[in-house]
Amino acid sequence: MLTLFLNEPLVFFTWVLAFLIALSVHEFSHAWAAALQGDNTSRRMGRLTLNPVAHIDFIGLLAVFFIGFGWGKPVPFNPYNLKYPKWGPVMVAFAGPLSNFVFAALSLLLLGVIGPYLGYNNLLTIFLVVSAQLNVALLAFNLIPLPPLDGSKALLAMLEHPKYAATREFIETRGPALLLLFIVADSLLQLGLLSGYIHFVWNLIAYILPVPTFFL
Numbered sequence: 001m002l003t004l005f006l007n008e009p010l011v012f013f014t015w016v017l018a019f020l021i022a023l024s025v026h027e028f029s030h031a032w033a034a035a036l037q038g039d040n041t042s043r044r045m046g047r048l049t050l051n052p053v054a055h056i057d058f059i060g061l062l063a064v065f066f067i068g069f070g071w072g073k074p075v076p077f078n079p080y081n082l083k084y085p086k087w088g089p090v091m092v093a094f095a096g097p098l099s100n101f102v103f104a105a106l107s108l109l110l111l112g113v114i115g116p117y118l119g120y121n122n123l124l125t126i127f128l129v130v131s132a133q134l135n136v137a138l139l140a141f142n143l144i145p146l147p148p149l150d151g152s153k154a155l156l157a158m159l160e161h162p163k164y165a166a167t168r169e170f171i172e173t174r175g176p177a178l179l180l181l182f183i184v185a186d187s188l189l190q191l192g193l194l195s196g197y198i199h200f201v202w203n204l205i206a207y208i209l210p211v212p213t214f215f216l
Helices: 002-007 009-036 058-067 088-118 123-142 151-158 162-188 193-206
Strands: none
Touching: 002 009, 009 088, 009 123, 088 123, 088 151, 123 193, 151 162, 162 193
């Protein structure tokens, strides 16, 4: 990303803009899903907003510059205030990836309409391409069933029976370390597991979303 910043700063800032919008919509969707179920924790903490400033994590933003991917601050909510005690947290969690799916679909739809007229080098075309790719990447990454990612909420809900208590504790306490270990090992050993998984999800979604033929 630093090379892109030095060589093509306009494209770099277009990429950053697409990331900030995708991140803000993702986190806002978490907050909105919680508010719809009766929990106003995120509203009181100023997170029920599309303003990127409310959702930016400083280290996560720096990571965008150095590794080309970043993250935002988790949206707080009180599961005991939710209308549906068991599946409410799952609904809050999956609102984020769902928003990425919708945003990717809108980006591809607009890309198919205006992309052929604007050309491949137009900044708006580049923004829509990056937006589609980033949103699918965020969707896929957040569905990994390890904390603190959104996919873990569904896994933990399915393991709520007392007989799974030890498994739940292991996932909740060791999950973040396992996720970090997976990402670092995948990167250092150049296994390509994460990129392959995201590419698989992209191909799967390509059967559903209106992907322009010139983009394939």
